[in-house]
Amino acid sequence: MNAQAFNEDFFTFLTSSPTPFHAVATMAGRFVKHGFHQLQEQEAWTLTEGNSYFVIREDGALIAFSIGSTDYVKKGFRLLGAHSDSPCLQIKPRPDITGQGFHQVGVEVYGGALLNPWFDRALSVAGRVCCRMGDNSLQTLLLDLQRPLLIIPSLAIHFDREANKNHPINAQQHLTPLLSQVAADTFPDFTAILMEQVSRERPAIEATEILGFDMFCYDTQPPCLIGYKDEFINAGRLDNLLSCFVGMRAMLEADGNGNRMFICNNHEETGSTSATGALGSLPLAAFERLIPDVQSRQICLSRSFFISMDNAHGVHPNFTDKSDPSHHILLNHGPVIKMNANQRYATNSISKAFFQLLAKEAGVQTQEFVMRNDMACGSTIGPLIAARLGVRTVDVGAPSLAMHSIRETTGSQDPLLLYQAIRHFLSREHLPGETR
Numbered sequence: 001m002n003a004q005a006f007n008e009d010f011f012t013f014l015t016s017s018p019t020p021f022h023a024v025a026t027m028a029g030r031f032v033k034h035g036f037h038q039l040q041e042q043e044a045w046t047l048t049e050g051n052s053y054f055v056i057r058e059d060g061a062l063i064a065f066s067i068g069s070t071d072y073v074k075k076g077f078r079l080l081g082a083h084s085d086s087p088c089l090q091i092k093p094r095p096d097i098t099g100q101g102f103h104q105v106g107v108e109v110y111g112g113a114l115l116n117p118w119f120d121r122a123l124s125v126a127g128r129v130c131c132r133m134g135d136n137s138l139q140t141l142l143l144d145l146q147r148p149l150l151i152i153p154s155l156a157i158h159f160d161r162e163a164n165k166n167h168p169i170n171a172q173q174h175l176t177p178l179l180s181q182v183a184a185d186t187f188p189d190f191t192a193i194l195m196e197q198v199s200r201e202r203p204a205i206e207a208t209e210i211l212g213f214d215m216f217c218y219d220t221q222p223p224c225l226i227g228y229k230d231e232f233i234n235a236g237r238l239d240n241l242l243s244c245f246v247g248m249r250a251m252l253e254a255d256g257n258g259n260r261m262f263i264c265n266n267h268e269e270t271g272s273t274s275a276t277g278a279l280g281s282l283p284l285a286a287f288e289r290l291i292p293d294v295q296s297r298q299i300c301l302s303r304s305f306f307i308s309m310d311n312a313h314g315v316h317p318n319f320t321d322k323s324d325p326s327h328h329i330l331l332n333h334g335p336v337i338k339m340n341a342n343q344r345y346a347t348n349s350i351s352k353a354f355f356q357l358l359a360k361e362a363g364v365q366t367q368e369f370v371m372r373n374d375m376a377c378g379s380t381i382g383p384l385i386a387a388r389l390g391v392r393t394v395d396v397g398a399p400s401l402a403m404h405s406i407r408e409t410t411g412s413q414d415p416l417l418l419y420q421a422i423r424h425f426l427s428r429e430h431l432p433g434e435t436r
C-alpha cells in the first residue's frame with residue numbers, strides 16, 4: 001500500500017466527518033460494508049466465533065470487535081483506542097443575536113481550542129438535530145450544511161495597533177460568527193435554517209419541529225497535501241480523526257484470527273466524563289456482554305494489550321525551546337511513544353518495549369516523547385481505559401504541529417506509518433503473555 005492511496009482515503013474520511021457523530025456514522029458505514037454486524041445496547045447480544053460486530057452509543061462513541069476465538073482465558077484481546085471529538089465552536093441552544101444590521105450565532109468553546117485560527121475562516125455547520133415527528137415520536141438526524149455559512153471577522157489592525165503583540169480573545173464577546181445581514185423580522189432563525197436543511201437532506205422525513213440540536217462549526221477548506229514535495233498534510237480534526245481512521249482501517253484489514261477490539265470514545269477534549277467518554281461504562285459493558293463470567297473476563301483482560309492512539313507534538317522549528325531537547329519529535333519519522341512520569345500517559349517500560357518490538361517487526365521507526373519539566377503535560381484516553389479495564393497500555397500517536405488549531409499539520413507518511421504498526425499488532429500471532 002502506498003501513502004498516496006492511503007491519504008486519499010483519509011481525506012475522504014475527514015471530509016465526511018465534520019463532527020464526532022459523522023465520524024462514527026462514517027466508520028459504521030465502512031464496518032457494515034466489511035461484514036461487521038451492528039449490535040444494539042437495548043437488545044441481548046448473540047455473539048459467535050469468527051464474526052465481527054460493532055455497537056454505537058449516543059451517536060458519538062463506537063466499539064467494534066472481531067471474535068477470533070471464544071477461548072477467552074487463553075486469548076486476550078488486541079485493543080485499540082482513539083477519540084472521535086476535536087476542539088471547536090459549538091452553537092448555543094438559543095443562538096440568534098441581532099444588532100447593527102447583522103444576524104449572528106452565539107457559540108460556546110468546545111474543548112481546549114486554539115481560538116485565533118478560527119477568525120476569518122469560511123465556516124459551515126454540522127451535527128445532529130432531534131426532531132418531533134408527525135406521530136409525536138422523536139427522531140435524531142445528522143445534518144451537514146456543507147456550504148460556507150459563518151465568518152468570525154478579525155478586528156482590523158487600525159483599531160488595535162498592539163494586535164501582533166498582545167491580543168487576548170474574550171470568547172463571549174469576540175467569537176460570535178456572522179450569519180447574515182438582514183432585518184431580523186424577515187429572517188428565519190437558526191432553528192428554521194436547520195429545519196430547511198432537514199427537508200433538503202431528508203425530503204422523505206416528516207418532521208414537524210426541531211426540539212434540540214448539537215451543532216458545531218467547522219472549516220470548509222478541504223484537507224490538502226502541502227510542501228514542495230507534498231511532505232505534509234494540512235487539515236482540520238487530525239486530532240484525533242487520524243487515529244480513528246487508522247484504527248478503522250486496521251480493524252477492516254487485519255489478518256489472522258486474533259480477538260480484536262477498537263474503542264472510539266467521544267468527549268476526550270472535555271475530560272472524558274460522559275456516557276460516551278473514556279470514563280463512561282461502554283468499554284467495560286462491552287466486555288461484560290462478551291465474557292459474562294467474571295473470572296474468565298478478568299483473565300482475558302489481564303492477557304490483553306491496549307494501544308491508545310492520539311496525536312503527539314512534533315518539534316516546531318520556530319519554537320524549539322518548547323520541546324525537551326533530548327526528545328525532538330519529527331514529522332514523517334514514525335509513530336511517537338508518549339511517556340510521562342506522573343502517568344498522564346499510561347506507557348511504561350514494558351508496554352513501550354512491546355510497541356517498539358511490534359514496530360520493528362513491521363519495519364516502522366518509532367520516536368519517544370516526554371514533555372519538558374517546566375511545562376504541563378497533556379493527557380489522553382490511555383490512562384483512563386487502563387485504569388477502568390486493568391489492561392497493559394501504551395500511548396502512541398502520529399506526530400503533528402498546531403494541535404487544537406482549526407487546521408493541524410502532520411507528515412504525509414505519518415498516517416500510513418502508524419497504520420502499518422497497528423495493523424501488524426492486530427495481525428500478529430501472539431500477544432505477550434498469551435498462551436501458545
Ligand code: ZN
Nearest residue numbers: 239240310311
Ligand atoms: Zn487528542
